[in-house]
Amino acid sequence: MPSTTTINDSALQAKIHYPTQSYSIVLNKMVKYYEAYLRVFAIVLIGSLARGKAAPGSCIDLTIFLHDEEFEKLAYRLNDRAKAYSRLGGEICFYSGDVEGGVQFDDIRVDLVFTDGRFRKGCNPFDMVNDEFETTIGNLFVYGAPLFTKGNKYGYLRSKYLPFYNEDLRQKRLDGTKSEFNYKVWKTRWLASRGEHIAAFDTLLETTRIFLQHLFIKQRKYPIDYCKWLKEQCQSILAMPELYRKLVAIIGDTKLSKKGIEKKAVMLERLMQQYGAY
Numbered sequence: 001m002p003s004t005t006t007i008n009d010s011a012l013q014a015k016i017h018y019p020t021q022s023y024s025i026v027l028n029k030m031v032k033y034y035e036a037y038l039r040v041f042a043i044v045l046i047g048s049l050a051r052g053k054a055a056p057g058s059c060i061d062l063t064i065f066l067h068d069e070e071f072e073k074l075a076y077r078l079n080d081r082a083k084a085y086s087r088l089g090g091e092i093c094f095y096s097g098d099v100e101g102g103v104q105f106d107d108i109r110v111d112l113v114f115t116d117g118r119f120r121k122g123c124n125p126f127d128m129v130n131d132e133f134e135t136t137i138g139n140l141f142v143y144g145a146p147l148f149t150k151g152n153k154y155g156y157l158r159s160k161y162l163p164f165y166n167e168d169l170r171q172k173r174l175d176g177t178k179s180e181f182n183y184k185v186w187k188t189r190w191l192a193s194r195g196e197h198i199a200a201f202d203t204l205l206e207t208t209r210i211f212l213q214h215l216f217i218k219q220r221k222y223p224i225d226y227c228k229w230l231k232e233q234c235q236s237i238l239a240m241p242e243l244y245r246k247l248v249a250i251i252g253d254t255k256l257s258k259k260g261i262e263k264k265a266v267m268l269e270r271l272m273q274q275y276g277a278y
Contacts, residue, residue, distance in 0.1 A: 015145055016045070017052040026105045027060055029088045031147050034062075039070035042154035046144040047111075051224075059102075060110045063140055065154060071116040074099045117157050121169070125183070128176035129210045137161045138222030164220040174278055177214035181272060184210060188265050197256035204254070204264055208247065211268060214276050246271060 018024045027045070034040050047061035048054040066074070075098035082092055085103050093104040096113070103110045119136050122128035141158045149155070164170065184207040191200035209226040216223045221237050234244040250267045254260055 015052065016049060017054060018049075019054050019056045019058060022106070022108055023049065023054070023060065026090075026108050026110065027062075027147075029090075029105075030060070030062060030103075030110055033084060033088065034064055035148050037064075037066075037070075039067040040148075041065050041067060041150050042146060043148040044140050044144045044146050044154075046139040050139075050145040051143055053229075057107075060108065061113075062110060063113045063115060063144070065115055065117055067153075068116050071114065074114055117153065121173075122176070125176040125180040128173055129180045129213060133173075134213065134216060135223050135225060137165070138224060142222050143224055164222075170217060170220070173217050174214065177210055177217065178272075178276070181207060181210045181214060181276075185265055185269055189262060192258045192261040192265075195258075197258075197261060200261045201254060201256060204261060204268070205251065207265075207268060208250065211272055211276065214272070218276060218278050240275075243271075243275065 018027075027049075031043055034043050042065035044050075044063045044065070045061065046063060048058050049060055078099060081100065085091060085100075088105075090103045090105040090110070092100045092102070093109065094100075094102045099114060100112055103112065119133055120131050121133050122131040141161055146154065184203055188200050188203045188207060191197075191203055212223065212226045212230075215238070219238060223237070224233055230247065231244045234247075235241045246267075250264050250271070254264050
């Protein structure tokens with residue numbers, strides 16, 4: 001049977017922690033507007049507010065699920081939405097492509113993402129580590145708070161990806177992240193050998209993110225992010241509290257020299273050997 005849930009459900013309200021009352025007011029305005037929007041089948045709150053971690057200054061992160069035909073018309077109806085935001089007391093503050101990405105309400109920003117429920121998956125190693133596939137699923141279906149659902153499509157998508165996506169895709173993505181990790185470790189050393197120490201350090205950071213992506217996939221766990229909330233994720237999601245200390249040891253106190261960066265690249269390779277083998 002089709003189902004409908006709303007932001008007023010007590011279980012959802014208990015999960016959300018508002019830094020100030022203004023957050024509750026702004027969030028309710030946006031949800032009520034999109035509840036009535038043509039062909040919206042789900043509204044999901046993600047980010048720190050959804051996980052009870054928000055502080056004053058945090059954004060409200062909302063993902064709006066639309067059926068295909070409405071998703072394709074988003075750009076054409078931008079002016080209508082801009083007028084609606086104005087009536088609610090907000091204005092568009094930045095754009096994501098041809099549609100709005102953020103709406104500002106005084107000192108609170110609402111970041112918006114629109115989706116039809118089809119999430120891009122990279123087809124080669126480089127794309128795999130830049131497609132945000134795992135973090136998107138994690139935030140929308142594991143760590144987010146569905147504030148509104150209509151019909152069965154959101155539930156169908158959730159069941160498709162939980163507890164994890166299919167094994168064939170998992171193996172392809174594990175192979176891809178391992179391949180890109182090896183390439184980026186090589187590139188880190190190559191840049192350091194050319195005296196491009198800042199670029200080498202930047203690549204070392206990227207390689208660390210790839211390692212984390214690989215590890216989450218190996219463990220069949222969805223991440224929140226590969227940079228933020230790492231201590232929390234190592235402890236509560238991966239159940240590897242010691243890993244956070246090891247990551248800090250790699251990134252912290254890095255000497256921007258060929259020898260200094262080479263030392264950290266070796267440490268990262270050892271982490272991959274210890275945790276990433278499959």
